[in-house]
Amino acid sequence: MTRVALLGFGTVGSAVARRLLESDLVVSPVNPTRIALTHIFDRHADEKCSTFGAGAGVTWTSRIDDVLRSDVDIVVEAVGGVEPATGWVRQSLAAGKSVVTVNKQVVARHGAALWRLAARQGRQFRFEGAVGGAMPIVRAVSDGLAGDRLTRIVAILNGTTNAVLSEMDATGRTMSAALADARRRGFAEADPSADLDGEDARAKLAILCALAFGVDLDPRAIAVRSASGIAPGDFERARRANGTVRQIARADYDWSRSTLTAWVAPAVVPAQSIFGMAVGAQNVALITGEHSGEVGIFGAGAGGAATAVAVIGDVASIARDRAAIVPPPRLSSDFTMRQAELPTLSFAEAV
Amino acid sequence: MTRVALLGFGTVGSAVARRLLESDLVVSPVNPTRIALTHIFDRHADEKCSTFGAGAGVTWTSRIDDVLRSDVDIVVEAVGGVEPATGWVRQSLAAGKSVVTVNKQVVARHGAALWRLAARQGRQFRFEGAVGGAMPIVRAVSDGLAGDRLTRIVAILNGTTNAVLSEMDATGRTMSAALADARRRGFAEADPSADLDGEDARAKLAILCALAFGVDLDPRAIAVRSASGIAPGDFERARRANGTVRQIARADYDWSRSTLTAWVAPAVVPAQSIFGMAVGAQNVALITGEHSGEVGIFGAGAGGAATAVAVIGDVASIARDRAAIVPPPRLSSDFTMRQAELPTLSFAEAV
Numbered sequence: 100m101t102r103v104a105l106l107g108f109g110t111v112g113s114a115v116a117r118r119l120l121e122s123d124l125v126v127s128p129v130n131p132t133r134i135a136l137t138h139i140f141d142r143h144a145d146e147k148c149s150t151f152g153a154g155a156g157v158t159w160t161s162r163i164d165d166v167l168r169s170d171v172d173i174v175v176e177a178v179g180g181v182e183p184a185t186g187w188v189r190q191s192l193a194a195g196k197s198v199v200t201v202n203k204q205v206v207a208r209h210g211a212a213l214w215r216l217a218a219r220q221g222r223q224f225r226f227e228g229a230v231g232g233a234m235p236i237v238r239a240v241s242d243g244l245a246g247d248r249l250t251r252i253v254a255i256l257n258g259t260t261n262a263v264l265s266e267m268d269a270t271g272r273t274m275s276a277a278l279a280d281a282r283r284r285g286f287a288e289a290d291p292s293a294d295l296d297g298e299d300a301r302a303k304l305a306i307l308c309a310l311a312f313g314v315d316l317d318p319r320a321i322a323v324r325s326a327s328g329i330a331p332g333d334f335e336r337a338r339r340a341n342g343t344v345r346q347i348a349r350a351d352y353d354w355s356r357s358t359l360t361a362w363v364a365p366a367v368v369p370a371q372s373i374f375g376m377a378v379g380a381q382n383v384a385l386i387t388g389e390h391s392g393e394v395g396i397f398g399a400g401a402g403g404a405a406t407a408v409a410v411i412g413d414v415a416s417i418a419r420d421r422a423a424i425v426p427p428p429r430l431s432s433d434f435t436m437r438q439a440e441l442p443t444l445s446f447a448e449a450v
Numbered sequence: 451m452t453r454v455a456l457l458g459f460g461t462v463g464s465a466v467a468r469r470l471l472e473s474d475l476v477v478s479p480v481n482p483t484r485i486a487l488t489h490i491f492d493r494h495a496d497e498k499c500s501t502f503g504a505g506a507g508v509t510w511t512s513r514i515d516d517v518l519r520s521d522v523d524i525v526v527e528a529v530g531g532v533e534p535a536t537g538w539v540r541q542s543l544a545a546g547k548s549v550v551t552v553n554k555q556v557v558a559r560h561g562a563a564l565w566r567l568a569a570r571q572g573r574q575f576r577f578e579g580a581v582g583g584a585m586p587i588v589r590a591v592s593d594g595l596a597g598d599r600l601t602r603i604v605a606i607l608n609g610t611t612n613a614v615l616s617e618m619d620a621t622g623r624t625m626s627a628a629l630a631d632a633r634r635r636g637f638a639e640a641d642p643s644a645d646l647d648g649e650d651a652r653a654k655l656a657i658l659c660a661l662a663f664g665v666d667l668d669p670r671a672i673a674v675r676s677a678s679g680i681a682p683g684d685f686e687r688a689r690r691a692n693g694t695v696r697q698i699a700r701a702d703y704d705w706s707r708s709t710l711t712a713w714v715a716p717a718v719v720p721a722q723s724i725f726g727m728a729v730g731a732q733n734v735a736l737i738t739g740e741h742s743g744e745v746g747i748f749g750a751g752a753g754g755a756a757t758a759v760a761v762i763g764d765v766a767s768i769a770r771d772r773a774a775i776v777p778p779p780r781l782s783s784d785f786t787m788r789q790a791e792l793p794t795l796s797f798a799e800a801v
Binding site: 126127128129234235238239240241242243244246247310312313371373388390393395396397398404405409410412414419420422424428429430 | 469477478479480578583584585586589590591592593594595596597598660661662663664722724727739741742743744745746747748749750755756758759760761762763765766767770771773774775776777779780781
């Protein structure tokens with residue numbers, strides 16, 4: 100039996116809780132493990148407990164120490180934001196827990212140090228849900244394609260922006276109308292600037308660059324251009340060339356020169372490509388390796404239920420072998436950041 | 451240092467050897483492990499050794515006992531066929547080695563027993579390269595999506611047939627002309643019947659059904675219709691409905707009734723779908739889960755270099771934690787096989 104605590108009871112946290120409390124929770128035939136949710140920590144624990152229902156055997160608390168001093172094996176962090184989330188992850192590892200997080204900012208800024216701390220503690224630090232929702236891209240890049248030498252990642256990594264742009268594409272609406280619609284459907288927050296401006300996607304791209312190329316990359320070093328100015332006319336112009344507009348995150352690594360080029364920006368892509376066909380909150384990634392050529396992966400990039408699948412996959416991986424050794428990545432600062440030429444919305448500089 | 455032996459020096463085996471002997475072998479930043487190829491077993495070891503070049507520190511042999519009695523940690527099986535390959539895998543596990551295989555027939559027919567043997571021995575049995583070449587679908591289904599309850603797999607799993615059909619599609623050629631072309635380009639064997647008739651794809655589908663649904667499935671129970679009779683006229687008819695023809699492998703599992711429906715057959719698919727757009731030896735899989743919706747993955751489904759990436763990913767996974775416990779899957783025979791309605795080449799029964 101593996102005991103799990105949950106930090107943060109928002110969209111993702113509540114979906115994780117719901118799934119873990121399902122009476123018929125079947126964790127894959129390859130992960131024959133019993134997993135029990137025993138603690139839920141949230142600032143508004145009292146209120147949320149009464150709304151959600153207590154859940155048999157679950158302790159609700161608004162004191163982090165109740166989790167740190169408990170006998171849980173795994174802490175799932177779904178709080179969001181850099182602090183206090185990073186501190187709580189660090190304290191959990193220090194207290195001998197493994198940690199699963201969906202927090203891309205924590206991983207992008209402090210992931211390497213937290214992973215090293217986990218390894219020193221003989222525990223694990225996993226974050227499949229921090230990038231790409233349900234699509235298992237962290238495993239693909241760090242594990243499945245580990246035998247290749249990866250050279251390029253081109254991806255749609257922000258579900259909110261993709262939902263807004265694909266809605267504008269399909270209906271001819273303005274961005275503010277598409278945003279209002281996305282908010283109604285739960286795809287966009289009140290302030291979507293972190294999504295549209297590329298801050299969310301560059302944190303995720305920085306994580307993938309670390310795993311794929313071994314670079315110790317501050318996400319703020321990745322060039323961005325905001326998608327907030329995209330208007331119906333941009334789609335009309337793109338359409339004349341059989342294209343459409345998507346927020347693309349791209350990184351190219353030149354191993355012979357240790358040179359990285361990385362950007363996040365709205366770009367014109369062919370309408371009938373894997374990028375142009377991504378609608379709603381879908382995420383996509385095309386990963387190029389010297390030996391395997393192009394490998395692609397796509398799936399629901401946002402939403403509580405999809406992200407909960409990634410979280411529970413990580414929990415199951417830890418639960419099935421709690422003594423597993425997961426060596427921290429070897430990240431190097433010895434690389435050059437090449438000035439990115441951000442795409443303009445013309446086909447000449449398309450993806 | 452992890453020592454590796456290779457069984458079988460054909461297309462895949464020689465690609466694995468080439469990659470392991472590359473002086474700049476970089477195994478992902480997350481797998482900081484030294485891996486050394488120390489033994490190559492092949493029936494024609496002498497001849498192949500002189501053609502390939504010996505490789506520093508590599509022992510070539512045509513006696514399996516030289517591998518079984520050696521101090522290698524991992525045996526890579528790239529022999530093909532059910533026997534003697536299965537026997538050699540069993541003997542390797544019995545001798546305390548972990549095994550990585552690319553052999554879908556061995557995994558589909560004897561995988562569960564071999565995995566249990568590996569677990570009893572405290573060793574690992576891995577087979578990412580047995581399905582989908584470079585695309586990491588075994589990890590996606592058994593690990594990344596382990597937190598979901600998977601209900602459907604629709605896929606293109608045979609690179610040879612896809613290369614032939616997509617060539618017929620693009621050029622209007624007959625099957626025999628497309629086959630001759632595929633042979634020239636190394637995509638098809640002299641006798642392509644196992645590919646066209648669906649035997650190869652159903653072995654791979656059976657493996658995915660075991661991992662996704664926990665069913666103990668004899669691949670010969672999967673309904674098949676051969677693609678060998680597909681003619682240019684079939685493409686013309688499909689095209690009039692914006693479709694094309696591909697060999698599709700599909701499995702649906704009803705968890706409430708423990709009922710499986712599975713088939714491999716040529717089918718009409720929309721030309722602008724992920725299936726219709728798969729050309730050459732590409733493989734694709736669309737995996738549906740109750741919680742994550744649809745997750746897709748695609749990549750080079752055949753070819754030595756691509757399959758070698760999958761093999762080395764598995765070798766690296768084992769090397770980084772040789773004491774890892776990978777519990778064998780819980781497979782059940784307690785399910786009903788529903789009679790599959792094989793698709794006809796009309797849109798009414800399209801995927």
